[in-house]
Each structure stands twice: as structure tokens, then as C-alpha cells.
Amino acid sequence: MASNHMNEQEREQAKFSLSGATLYGINAVIGSGIFLLPRAIYKGLGPASIAVMFGTAILTIMLAVCFAEVSGYFGKNGGAFQYSKRAFGDFIGFNVGFLGWTVTIFAWAAMAAGFARMFIITFPAFEGWHIPLSIGLIILLSLMNIAGLKTSKIVTITATIA
Numbered sequence: 165m166a167s168n169h170m171n172e173q174e175r176e177q178a179k180f181s182l183s184g185a186t187l188y189g190i191n192a193v194i195g196s197g198i199f200l201l202p203r204a205i206y207k208g209l210g211p212a213s214i215a216v217m218f219g220t221a222i223l224t225i226m227l228a229v230c231f232a233e234v235s236g237y238f239g240k241n242g243g244a245f246q247y248s249k250r251a252f253g254d255f256i257g258f259n260v261g262f263l264g265w266t267v268t269i270f271a272w273a274a275m276a277a278g279f280a281r282m283f284i285i286t287f288p289a290f291e292g293w294h295i296p297l298s299i300g301l302i303i304l305l306s307l308m309n310i311a312g313l314k315t316s317k318i319v320t321i322t323a324t325i326a
Contacts, residue, residue: 205217234247243264244260248260273298275301277294279298280293280295280298280301281294283297
């Protein structure tokens with residue numbers, strides 16, 4: 165019984181606080197694109213790119229507020245999967261969950277490639293190491309996920325602040 169209570173206590177300590185959840189959300193929305201896209205957007209749109217990025221920021225904040233509001237109605241984890249399943253049924257819920265999972269795989273690949281690119285720009289001695297650096301980052305992130313929520317929380321908050 166005592167070990168069960170300790171597991172529950174550890175779970176409570178591992179949960180994100182409001183500030184931790186906010187930093188996690190900022191990290192999820194901004195991601196690596198903030199370092200890779202502005203130059204390309206400015207190249208294509210010129211000064212109008214500032215208005216486009218500002219408009220995108222407003223839309224992103226509106227979406228985040230919607231998710232924050234809807235999350236208050238559910239006692240379970242699951243995000244968009246849980247919301248769509250409840251509103252539209254199992255089929256739509258499954259598709260939203262599957263697409264979310266698929267997008268996450270592509271996002272990890274894009275983030276790993278972006279990380280390798282920025283790392284090589286910063287440290288030119290690693291030129292030609294794109295693939296090993298990308299694979300290494302994915303392995304590191306996988307190990308972080310396997311280690312659990314507490315480790316993930318610490319790394320996410322630290323990386324977002326840094």
C-alpha cells in the first residue's frame with residue numbers, strides 16, 4: 165500500500181504546473197521553425213512577412229485559448245483525440261489521433277534536420293554530419309520520453325527558457 169501511495173505522490177510531483185504547461189505550449193508552438201523560417205518568409209514576402217507572422221501569432225494564440233478552454237471539460241489526457249472522439253465518435257477520434265501521431269513523426273524528423281543544420285552552421289567542423297546528428301537527436305528525445313514525464317518536464321522547461 166505504501167509503495168502505491170509513493171507512486172501517486174511521484175505522479176503528482178511529475179505533473180506540469182501552470183507555468184510549466186505554458187512553457188511546454190510555447191515550445192510546442194514555436195519549435196525549431198522559429199529559427200529556420202523567418203529568413204525564407206522574408207525572402208518571399210519582404211516587409212509584408214512581419215504582418216504575416218504577426219497574424220499567424222494571433223491565430224496561434226486563439227487556437228491555444230480554444231484548447232485551454234476545451235481541456236477544462238475533460239478529466240482525461242488526449243487533447244484533440246479526446247475532444248474529437250467525444251464530439252464526433254470513435255471513427256473521427258481515431259483519425260484525429262492517428263494523424264496527430266503521424267504529424268509528430270514528421271515534426272520530429274523536421275526538427276532533427278533543422279537541429280543538424282543549425283548545429284553545423286554554428287560548428288562548421290561537423291560539416292557532412294547531418295544524418296548522424298539527426299539520428300542522435302531522435303535517439304536522445306526517445307530516451308527522454310522513455311525516462312518519463314518528470315525528465316521530459318525538466319528538459320522541456322530548460323530548453324524553452326534557454
